[in-house]
Amino acid sequence: MKTFFKATMIVVFLLLCSNGIQAQTPQTKLNQVELMKQGIGYWKCESKDTTFVIEDKYYGGGHEVYIKSETKGKIIWEGKTLVGYDKKNDILIESVIIHNSPDIALYLMRFISANKFEEMSLENISNPEQATEKWTYEFKSPNLLIATHILNNKLVYVRNYSRVKQ
């Protein structure tokens, strides 16, 4: 009886401790709008003979982003995007137009930690874990952004973007 009482006390004590720990660890919600501001600026990735550029400007409640790929001084593709916050789903939505492609595309972007966000088609909003194509952007430092593209569980590319001070 004494052993049973002791065991029960230990279980109750552990449960109380566990609740205490939970109470001390508040669920910190990531501020998607503020975190996205880390991207503001001019970023460049040099890879062999190709240069990739991201120019992110905060404007009118959203981000106006210009993207470009250039090989030997010739523009291969360029596009414009508009990024804004969607409170209902606590995500950022990006609309993208590539200059030589007829269609606009919609993507969802979400910070999963203070320095890392993932991006996928907005069609995956109800099932993000099932997205077959995903981009991950990680701010390794205020001046280094690493972009990773995954398609069907295979790595397509890793690009290291450095901030260019203007």
Next chain:
Amino acid sequence: MKTFCFTIKMVVLLLLSTSGTQAQTTQTNLNQVELMKQFTGSWKSNEVKDTTVYFDQKLYGTGQDIYFKYVSKAKTVMEGKQLWGYVKEIDKYILAVTTEGHDIGIFVFWFTANNKWIWLPYSSMSNPERASIKYEGEFKSPDTFAETTIINNKPVITYTYSRIKQ
């Protein structure tokens, strides 16, 4: 034999009629991308007292890159950016709108006639008749258009825009 000939003639006649109907249907299809070009340029509206609304629309690929502002007593009280892009799959335009202090707005837009259009929240695309808010517009001339905001199927306000010639 006579009956057989008659049947063949009837089938051929029906086939020809069907082809004719299809050709007429194709002819009435609206070219959304071409019609959208009517918006290119700068516009203003003085519908609200003491406030002028300005839109500056530039072609970008098959889409448009737009800056807008509301000016009251020589002061900009609201401004934002829009990106409009075509989606071939649905033969409609997607509009992304960012304004300071507001969530990103994603809308779907299409011409219902050569000079008439409708746009509503992207979330209401599958059920347009049940959209709580929608906008209906009409080009009265190449230099004038009117657009009505409809809330719960009731017209609330109509803005008339005129082209700013530069």
